[in-house]
Amino acid sequence: MESVTIKDIARICGVGVSTVSRAMNDHPDINQETKDKIMRVIREHNYIPNNSAQNLKRADAKTIAVLVKGISNPLFARMIKVLEREIQKQHYSLVLQHVDDRQNEVDVAIQLEKEKRLRGIVFLGGYFSHSEEKLKQISVPFVLSTIGLLEDANKEKYASVSVDDVRESSRMVEYLIAKGHRDIAILAAREDDTSIGLLRLQGYYQTLKKHGIKPNPALVVYMKEELGPYTMENGYAMAKELLASGEKFTALFAISDRMAVGACKAILEAGKTVPQDYSVAGFDGLDLAQFYNPTITTIRQPMEEMAEAAIRTLFDMIEQEGKKKHVVFAGELIEGQSVRQI
Amino acid sequence: MESVTIKDIARICGVGVSTVSRAMNDHPDINQETKDKIMRVIREHNYIPNNSAQNLKRADAKTIAVLVKGISNPLFARMIKVLEREIQKQHYSLVLQHVDDRQNEVDVAIQLEKEKRLRGIVFLGGYFSHSEEKLKQISVPFVLSTIGLLEDANKEKYASVSVDDVRESSRMVEYLIAKGHRDIAILAAREDDTSIGLLRLQGYYQTLKKHGIKPNPALVVYMKEELGPYTMENGYAMAKELLASGEKFTALFAISDRMAVGACKAILEAGKTVPQDYSVAGFDGLDLAQFYNPTITTIRQPMEEMAEAAIRTLFDMIEQEGKKKHVVFAGELIEGQSVRQI
């Protein structure tokens, strides 16, 4: 079952390998007849060029890579669709790479850049507090998306597209306060989180402070490490714990929609209802929020627009070594039925 | 920003390239001192071997590929986790490939097999009515999972792991009938579906027939092509249409949990409730079914076990050109709160 190579094709056709190569790659100076013949033989023999050899040789493959951290994150599915479309439109090819939870996305990027001849990289998700030294190793333009950017990150190295997680989180807490809530619990990320989870928590604290509400540590619940991050399951466990603590609160802000849904289940199991007994708010704007009953009040992140901005920014950087833009999108508060005025 | 190659490392260390290669690949016969030195230089210079060159050269990389069709399918996330773990345990490496909706998964597999030196392939999802000729081109063992296998498929070529979609669908319809329902609507796949969608629909028809219930074509709703397959959105639109038709029914069987949730929303919007006015059943056993309110009665597919069986079967085939097993798992009916006795 040995693979057929370009040499085999050349031999069969009685031509040189370079002619076969020309036929395949639509080179201009080749006799149409020989080309047709070669292409026919290629098809007959199911010949497919070895991609590794191509990558090794080709000066420039016009491919851009999309690295996705957290394949299960439903937010990304929509972004990937957009990226696929736009990249194809620019006649680039796309290589989609899944990054394992344990893997470092920058390492993967560096590796991939050696392997394929990348022109640019889009990072989706992941935590981005990486060393200057590591970042320096990736030599093509890259843009970070939906990643929490801490203040001290070295922003000259790359572009980014995101929402202001502090501000959006704040927006939601403002809303809850405007609805009359003062005892607002939050289902936050892991205590050691340094990414969007931390930013959203900061937004929470800032807004409470602004309104003269003293934060109650008992109302801040951190994610369970042993459960999947941002999942319904985790939100359920967190809310369960919160309710069991007996601490008084009227609103619950979950930093993801999935956690919000999990929390709702915990509340229902406690014999309470949403929003009569507890108001619940989420974050992300997944279809889940809109289809759940009651619909979940949430912050919608404009994923499609963000994906478009990300890829456009990347192409700008590729075509002209432009400065690194940092585009910040505004989220949108979607009022559902899960929050009530008190 | 030119890449550093093995030659550079060799030059810097004052040794030959083969020595560097030996150092990296843990070859036995190499002086520990020179090895240490080489490894230090490698680290200092952030050298990473070019994977394309390795693939081109290496006789055997012990890698197995997992091809996933439909990245947004939440069922697969759990399977992939298992596959990652098991493949690592066998000291193989895993390459996870996303297959676009428009791409043919067999083509992708053939391509990938040329590029990397695959030892085996796991297909997750996708429609599998492929030509004998195409299948023949993939020369390593492969196993299909959670894919609707039609009767006439040539099963000698590959192994498979799945649930019996006809039977499981039938199981649910039996259950609904036992609960006193006779006017059972179904939210099915696209009318031209030839995969699991068709099988589940067959299970529905068979069971109705068995119980002497004449199928009512008005109660069979097909997926909207313009909306994502198996999504909440699609289920919502389908149920909306069904309700608007005015056709009488007491139970609604959606062939995916997400569609079931979408249907619930449509029912609620019509001013009705689940399960008082309409009973709703799903399929898949996602966490969504369990967290929705009411919890959705569904057929749970044992994804983890199926993934384990799939990879074990694959390794069996790799190690000993064994016969192609076709493992069929039983689903489990999970009773939720969305179906009532009438």
Add this chain to the structure above:
DNA sequence: TTGTATGCGTTATCAG
């Protein structure tokens, strides 16, 4: 224990 040389499958650069 180490270095040199060859080839993996392509593409690109040259002469014909």
Add this chain to the structure above:
DNA sequence: CTGATAACGCATACAA
């Protein structure tokens, strides 16, 4: 228009 042939970066048989 076409065909040798030299890279691409690495692993390995073989020679030292």
